[in-house]
Amino acid sequence: MRTRMAAGLLLGAMLAVWGSTISLGYVLRQEMLATLSAQQYSVVGLLADEIDRSVNERMRALEALAETIDAATLADPARLDALLRHQPVLLSLFNWGVMVTDGKGTALIDFPESLLRKGNNYGDQEVVRHALASGRSGVGAAVVGKTTHQPLVPVIAPIKDGRGRVIGTVIGFINLAAPNFLDEIGANRFGRQGGYLITEPKRRIFIAGTDKSRVMQPGPPPGINPVYDRYIDGYEGSGVARSSRGVVELSSSRRIRSTGWLMQSVLPADEAFAPLYSLEWRLLAVAGGLTLLAGGLVWWWLRRELKPLGEASDMLKAMRDGAIPRQALPIHRDDEIGALAGAFNGLLETIQEGEARAAEHTFNQRLRAIVAQVPGVVFQYRIGGDGHHSLPYVSDAVRDSWGLAPGDLARDAGVLRQAVHHDDRDGFAASLRASAESMGPWRLEFRIDHPLRGVRWMRLDALPEAGGEGCVTWQGFAMDITDAKASESELRIAAATFETQEGIFITDADERIVRVNQAFTAMTGYTAREVVGQTPRMLRSGRHGPEFYRRLREGLARDGFWRGEMWNRRKSGEIFVEWVTISTVRDQQGRLTHYVAAFSDITEHKKAEEQIHRLAFYDPLTHLPNRRLFHDRFEQALAASARNGSRGALVFLDLDGFKGLNDSRGHVVGDQLLTEVARRLSLCVRESDTVARLGGDEFVVILEDLDDGQHAATAHAGRVAEKLREVLSQPYLLASSEGGDAVTHRCTASIGVCLFQGHGLSRDELIRRADVAMYDAKSAGRNTVRFFRPEGGEQQADDPA
Known part of the structure; x- marks a missing residue:
């Protein structure tokens, strides 16, 4: 028996040690790959967002300039030139200058003039054709300039007249060969040998990178690097593949939303997994040492294992006398002594489980009485050592909030996971796993498919506790936030509606302006700081007499709104006519709280009407x-x-x-x-x-x-x-x-x-x-x-x- 036990234990020890070593090496490799990929992708995502922010900043600057140019300015070169010269910030945003074209793509003004682009026609460029046809801003493909022969990236914004027709464009140029904002990305390295690249996916060329020699060079052709091909096809993430240069690399890619470029990073696999290779060799050395140690310990351990009966008897006597708490007897092997110890352990487990259920039932009854008045669902969520999910306790509010029965949840939490909206189930499971791994708070917003009330939004907040045998239990509560979500949506809609093309200002009951939108500033010339606290009388043109305003107030008091034409004065002193709608806002008691006025500039429309009338009569x-x-x-x-x-x-x-x-x-x-x-x-x-x-x-x-x-x-x-x-x-x-x-x-x-x-x-x-x-x-x-x-x-x- 001693020989069999020695051989079996030694074999088991060897299998356990070497199997653990091999499995641990594999798991470490996968986890390290996942960790490095996540870190690398996170860095790439941050850089992509930074580039996207920089590009959008430049596009907004061009759009702001385009809004200041009308048809009269576009037809007056001197006035257009003066306008550009008052925009020095554009040269800091576009290192290769700014150009204004007419509706056919011919350059009218070029700043600085030394680049000699004035008079050239760029209507054959795809980005110019698209902006003139669609009236939308955009970023063009990297091209070689017609006159400067430099690698350029054009950013374009359309110029529109008062009727919304495109009459020209404003184009800013970024010279990739000169210092530009992309250099901040390319100057960095990822690791010692890795780096960053920015790729234009349509033509598969690099437009920026740590290695400057690769700028405007083509990437690997299709079929050479399958991971690179996936990035070109739109995949965002990480992968390992052999590059066109024969090096196995870990790479990540993220699309830059505003331009369609790919922000990529590459790191040689040898450098990425160097710590893992070193760790694997150490694990193999430790496994060999443990094998030798196990062989020496087996003989010493066998001598103890041959005394199980005496030890079991001593333990039983001590438990009977109360000298030690009730506990399971050790089982050394499957023989008569082991069977006896196993039977005793089963009996002891049954007794302890019965006592625990009785105590838990009593506790739950008391807890239910306490939390019955608490809004939301109070619960315990448990993952047993065997991986089984359940809710040992859940308050009765679960019937109204989730449409589920507490008894069903106590047996199996799968009922809850089925009730979670199908789009949120993956997120529900992922957040639960993350909390279990980090033992951090479990916080989540998700949707429940209520059988009677439809889709309901829930906010869950719980804290985990580690139990014996790998058990984890969360104590927490879930609140119904459906109404709050609806209010958030209404607020977002209201905010988006406020920033329309119509000028809007809001006054209090005393007619003091409390808020204006950007269109108000664009039409009147007054900023929010200049008008808040003032009254709309500051805009009066003097063309309307007291009778006009008396009828206006009478209409507001009678109908709750007034609309019509009104002549007002801009900050510059210019008189303009607008179509105005004024509405009153009242609280639940019917008391007047605010006035909301929305107006649009119809000066050009009135002039056109007068011209038509003259021509007709x-x-x-x-x-x-x-x-x-x-x-x-x-x-x-x-x-x-x-x-x-x-x-x-x-x-x-x-x-x-x-x-x-x-x-x-x-x-x-x-x-x-x-x-x-x-x-x-x-x-x-x-x-x-x-x-x-x-x-x-x-x-x-x-x-x-x-x-x-x-x-x-x-x-x-x-x-x-x-x-x-x-x-x-x-x-x-x-x-x-x-x-x-x-x-x-x-x-x-x-x-x-x-x-x-x-x-x-x-x-x-x-x-x-x-x-x-x-x-x-x-x-x-x-x-x-x-x-x-x-x-x-x-x-x-x-x-x-």
Whole structure:
């Protein structure tokens, strides 16, 4: 028996030692690989975020510059050049200068000028085409400059006009061959032999790195380095592979979000695993020493193992007498003595488990009564030595919060893991493992699929305690934070909505400004520091009187909001028109707490409306009403005549010999004559009368509110017509179209007059009659006045009285 035991124990010891050594070496290699990969990836992630921040900072600087450039500035090189020279910070952000292009990609301004890029067209560059077409900012691919022949990375922002159309671009250049912000990354090394690289994945080229000789050089072609190929395809993480240079390397890669570049680090495997190789040799040496030591100890140990019966008897007596606590007897091997000791140990375990369950049940009953009033779920979560998960205790609130029964959770925690939202199960398990490994607090936010209440958010907080035989128990609680999550989401939405393209300012109940957004500053020129504490009266333009603001306040008090057009003044003093919506905010008691105003600048829109109105209703040469507006005003005159019974007259004028002037002196001189005729006609009539140009040399005058009675109205109209004829027959001093001396020209007019009252005759019929009278004046020798008389046809009326 002694021989068998010695051989068996020695064999077992050897197998245990050598198996542990081999397993430990493998586990250490995997854990070290995982640790190094995590550290390396973490460093790469930090560097990638730093580069992303630096690129976004430069892109925001260009976008801020682009917002200050409008179409007028883009068309004025001197003004554009002055604008760039007031931006010295751009040269610190872009070491190869800044350039502004027009809508076709042609460089208008280049700063500094020594790079000679002005006048070149960059519309064939992909980044320029994309910015002009999409209107979005971006970072272009690394290219070799057209004029400087340097490796460059362009950063571009579109320039838009007031309607949001792209009219040009602002481009900042980063020279990879000159000192730039990427050098801070490339100057570092990872380990003694490792380093960093920044790769452009589309073309598989390096654009920055610790080794400067690799800049703008191609990476390994597809199929050479499978880990590198995975990085190019979008994988983010770490891996080990043999590089194109034949070196086994541990590498990590992370994509830089703003540019699409890959931030990578490489470290030779020999350097990475050098401590592990040394440790493995030490483990092998220790294993050999332990094997020799085990052989010597076996003989000494066997002598003790042959006395199990006496020792067991002594222990039982001592436990009976209370000299020692109840405990399991040692079992040396599976023989009669071992069977007896095992039976006793089983009985003792059954007794202890029964006592423990009874004590735990009593404790749980007391604990449930205490925590019944505590909000949230109070629980114990246990992982037994056999790896079984359970919740020995959980408060009754679990039925309402999780929709689960405490009894089911006490048997198996798998019920809880199934109730966790499928997207959060991995995170739930990972956080539990991390807490068990570090014995640190278990804190987690996760979602529960409640069978009746739907998805609910929970915040869990528990502390672990180590028990016997590898058992770990967490004591903690879980709170329902669904409402808090909804409030956070609403706050984020409100914050995003506040920073819109519309200007927004918020005042308190006393109309003191408490907050403004960036669009407010952009439109008014006032910063938040300048306006907070002030009232909106600081923006008033002076174009609105007290009545306007009284109606505004009445609308707010009556409807709770007001919207309309308002003229305000920018910080620069410029007057602009805006479309404003003002709303009141009240608390739960209905008391007014704040006013919220949102406005947009519609100055350009108003100007466009006025221009359209002028083009639609006024003659572009004489600025008199055109035919369309004349018809509208004639209809109004007829309606007014019908309403108050007054009489009016329609005077039709045609210039005599105008075609001859056009043919002999040219259209420029003819246009001067028409402009002067329009001016003289406007000066000869009242403001309530209308002078219009129908086209060519035809003019018409609407005379309203003439003297009462047919005879008096005819005499009044005749006097005005004669006055017009005399004024138009005065000499005209016209400039020569060839640039010579001024020309004196005499021009007369044939005038036809038709009286009207109400809607007795249609508009077109009255115009026809005035036209007929005018032609009768021409037939009578021109430079005369004729009336249309229905009872006798056209008759001369040089003396209507």
